[in-house]
Ligand SMILES: Nc1ncnc2c1ncn2[C@@H]1O[C@H](COP(=O)(O)OP(=O)(O)OP(=O)(O)O)[C@@H](O)[C@H]1O
């Protein structure tokens with residue numbers, strides 16, 4: 001570990017400590033926004049761990065998330081809550097591995113299409129099962145408070161950042177950067193690209209399922225169309241890309257402003273959220289291809305260049 | 313038998329929609345995820361013309377086709393061509409076009425929501441029974457199928473016999489060599505994109521005679537069209553038609569024997585099987 | 601022969617109706633530099649693609665030190681000790697020069713990681729004449745330097761066999777001399793190399809033996825002097841010029 005590593009670690013720990021104090025402020029409104037931000041931070045950061053280096057756009061977040069909520073919904077009466085989070089994580093990872101094995105050997109388009117429909121597929125199957133058994137939705141009545149959910153998400157976020165940091169320093173992380181740059185070079189340098197991608201895809205799969213498991217008590221009542229709402233997948237993609245998927249902390253930069261914007265649009269113009277989503281996508285493609293992080297990098301380069309000129 | 317014919321009737325319209333997407337993906341190399349919204353827009357137009365002016369959907373398509381052609385042509389020229397130009401690799405173009413067409417699809421849904429609201433829309437046109445080999449079918453389904461067959465046939469002939477059509481197929485098969493023999497790829501890509509969009513919108517108008525649509529159902533049709541194109545093989549007209557009919561039949565089977573709520577699950581199962589066992593498409597040759 | 605590194609037996613590749621490589625047979629022995637030459641489109645790159653696993657053969661067998669590698673995926677072949685360059689240089693654009701070389705050292709035949717891999721990469725950069733350029737972005741390099749980076753990357757896993765696809769192509773006359781000297785130094789280290797080349801000077805001064813291809817078929821084999829005076833070879837090249 002270098003000196004900057006240690007400095008960054010200390011700064012992050014302080015920031016985390018400050019975030020953890022939010023529930024003590026006593027404001028229900030801000031706590032609820034805090035939960036949403038924490039949730040999207042977890043989802044978008046783990047999404048970018050995979051999609052940042054590989055450039056594969058995964059739209060499966062809602063599927064994994066929904067599976068996680070159902071794990072809690074079905075098991076909260078019989079099993080302790082923490083074990084449900086673990087189970088959700090394992091199921092999410094296994095599901096991600098299966099999806100990855102079927103699609104990641106092929107081109108990116110297949111992957112997007114497959115993940116796009118995955119949430120709908122799982123939703124239809126669960127609805128069908130429920131119809132057969134005559135059941136409608138599930139009540140998730142627990143004594144877990146909003147603050148509890150918030151702290152759990154914050155811990156999960158910490159775990160995701162640590163995982164991302166470790167992957168970034170690992171052979172797997174390096175392999176994925178090579179694959180993202182040039183897959184042909186990667187395989188001719190001895191990298192098993194399919195395996196690396198599948199392994200890494202298990203991270204967001206598992207994390208999204210755990211997030212769903214943690215958030216289930218917040219919904220109180222869950223049914224397929226709620227748990228598998230496809231909008232979630234799109235929000236995550238936008239936030240991650242808006243911030244910049246090339247850096248570990250990039251998505252965070254997108255999550256905070258977009259969550260606030262989304263909250264205010266959906267409470268003032270509930271009909272216009274889809275339009276907002278569309279415009280956000282277009283802005284990312286045409287104006288911010290590398291996200292806010294890319295913009296910051298460019299600015300920094302430019303000022304540095306100007307300073308160099310000034311000296312010369 | 314009953315199921316088989318209903319499935320075929322549905323598959324015929326699917327074929328038309330998937331042909332539209334295949335033109336766009338095969339030639340213009342743009343995976344257009346706003347395809348389903350173009351379809352819904354076509355359906356909206358037919359609905360509106362019928363309820364407001366009592367104009368038959370089968371007439372509306374003659375107005376709809378040129379309009380949506382121009383619209384899609386413009387979309388390609390203004391939105392997508394810059395992406396093609398700036399892309400450094402196939403993968404980057406893929407990612408960019410996926411994001412841009414997603415954006416477009418959400419903008420279209422948003423606009424349709426604010427114009428028409430979130431309600432389902434349907435109208436009753438030619439909802440008379442007709443008897444085919446002993447079973448009864450709705451006349452509108454049969455009429456829509458026939459129209460789809462005529463349009464698919466015309467498209468097929470055009471692609472195989474006209475100069476522009478042949479050039480378009482040449483691009484789909486070998487874009488680099490096409491450029492070498494003096495085919496203007498950019499120009500034809502825009503043409504194919506416009507044509508593909510028009511075909512899809514017409515397909516939407518035909519579907520609206522017997523299916524209930526709403527502003528946000530587009531994505532389901534995008535998915536189905538994508539699955540058909542992949543099953544049939546990119547750039548392969550015959551494969552597309554076979555895959556579309558197959559999907560129509562499988563969906564109808566699942567809907568009538570299991571549960572109508574499982575049609576997408578059925579389509580997906582088909583898709584997974586194809587991915588696992590024939591990723592080059594039903595009729596495609598094994599990649600060398 | 602106990603010191604055969606690579607052998608091809610009846611190796612064939614078809615693209616649809618086109619037979620790009622037709623029943624190729626040859627052996628490469630240890631410490632040998634073998635030139636694979638022939639007119640444009642004769643199937644040289646395709647042969648390298650088959651050996652390195654980028655393409656699957658339509659028929660025939662390839663073995664590395666007696667073990668068949670025909671059916672292995674490319675990454676396995678690389679791990680067993682065959683490393684290649686590409687006819688059109690392929691570097692990793694988002695990485696520094698040093699990282700580009702490290703990329704070759706981490707996952708291949710001989711694996712290194714961390715400081716060890718970095719030091720190894722630095723040595724190799726110096727070896728190919730890029731000392732002190734490790735921190736540069738690959739976009740800032742001159743053409744010959746990109747070729748050097750690629751060479752350092754394939755050397756980084758200590759391969760048993762190097763496949764160089766027209767590594768000297770596109771260099772100007774003075775760069776060409778530098779390039780030939782560099783490859784000669786690899787030969788002097790005792791490396792085993794298959795060299796696909798069009799530059800006749802390079803073939804004469806570098807190759808111990810040559811295989812000549814025309815339209816996918818081997819038409820001659822022998823020392824550079826022998827094959828370059830072979831009437832069939834001259835006809836193949838002249839015929840190509842006439843077209
Ligand atoms: N992926 C492919 N699909 C179809 N045909 C191919 C493919 N790759 C190569 N070919 C064809 O195979 C033949 C041999 O090509 P190859 O690239 O091996 O030639 P080469 O000897 O390396 O030529 P050059 O000196 O120009 O590099 C050519 O006719 C080429 O068009």
Ligand SMILES: [Mg+2]
Nearest residue numbers: 644645646687
């Ligand atoms: Mg070549």
